[in-house]
Amino acid sequence: MSETMPPPSDPNAPQGQPDGPQTQTAVLERTETVPEVAEPGDHERFAHYVRKEKILESALSGEPVTALCGKVWIPGRNPDRFPVCPTCKEIYESMRQTGNSGEGDS
Helix, strand or coil: CCCCCCCCCCCCCCCCCCCCCCCCCCCCCCCCCCCCCCCCCHHHCCECCCCHHHHHHHHHHCCCEECCCCCEECCCCCHHHCCECHHHHHHHHHHHHHCCCCCCCC
């Protein structure tokens, strides 16, 4: 008859530590991303084109919006007081000419 013998202990192991498989815990760091304004102050110089429903969502949630030109900001001022962003206007006009208003018309 044979007996099962425990594995030999490691002479270098610290006293009081169990022998056998050791486990390690890895910690994953999660960074929270917050959209930044591409160029601080630029959103205050122009009125940008953004979908109406996105502006409403932003007003309710406080989330930033992205204009056609790529500017990201949280709307809070009356856009009628500023000139229209030339890049947004150019993109909007090209969308109108091709018939792609982005509204999902069938």
